[in-house]
Amino acid sequence: MRLANKTALVTGAASGIGAEVAKSFEREGARVALVDRNGAGLREVAAAMKAPLVFEGDVADAGFVQSTVEALAKLDIVLTAAGMSVGKKLADTSEEEWDRVFAVNAKGTFLWVRAALPKMIAGGGGSVVTVASQIALSGGRGSASYAASKGAVIALTRSVALDYAADRIRANVIAPGAIETPFLHRSFARQADPGAVRQRLLDRHPLGRFGTVEEVARAALFLASDESSFTTGSVLMVEGGWNAA
């Protein structure tokens, strides 16, 4: 059990990557707090687990963040997987869309990590794992606000790694490529020709396929656990070679 006696909080836990990460953390012995705004999805994930704690709300709501973290007796691991995209080029992006994408992806990372840090420090240290995207580094077509917000996640995480290393906090980023989740399928559905976009994206991954939530969860487990004890400030690519291509 790689996370025995640990308490972990996972945002975006009602679906996709966050749901699989939450289940895998529990299998490794952690007490897991599930956070998402999707109550029905949360209940479904919780039903497949042993004894999760469930918190329904918006990750960008500072009051919700504070009360959730305060409700936990201790906190060793925080993983921020809640995220969204409007899937638009820059000139097509409204100010409201930009603000919402940044509220969920960037502020929704800032608030949780900020709230978690004092509790983790009080417990003697911990692991922060944030979720960016392969296109935070490469740039991405039709995703300007999303890519920019994920760039912010990387810079935030590396800064946390520097500022809190002396407190025994490690902070690392996972940068997934295209992963088979509802998020990816929604992004195809927004396109005029979803099949063509799907094929173009497949071709762009040197491994020639999309990733699975299990592959991302294994990376998350590595970064959350002591297996990565000398790893901090890193961006772990789980993107099938996208940025090498």
Ligand SMILES: NC(=O)c1ccc[n+]([C@@H]2O[C@H](COP(=O)([O-])OP(=O)(O)OC[C@H]3O[C@@H](n4cnc5c(N)ncnc54)[C@H](O)[C@@H]3O)[C@@H](O)[C@H]2O)c1
């Ligand atoms: N799937 C991919 O191809 C891919 C690629 C790169 C990065 N990512 C990132 O991985 C993370 C997880 O994505 P996924 O593919 O599992 O998506 P998903 O849509 O399956 O799950 C995202 C979850 O976040 C929740 N969420 C969104 N906004 C929220 C808010 N304001 N408050 C609370 N919960 C909110 C949703 O309800 C959902 O349960 C995201 O940050 C996404 O940007 C995904």
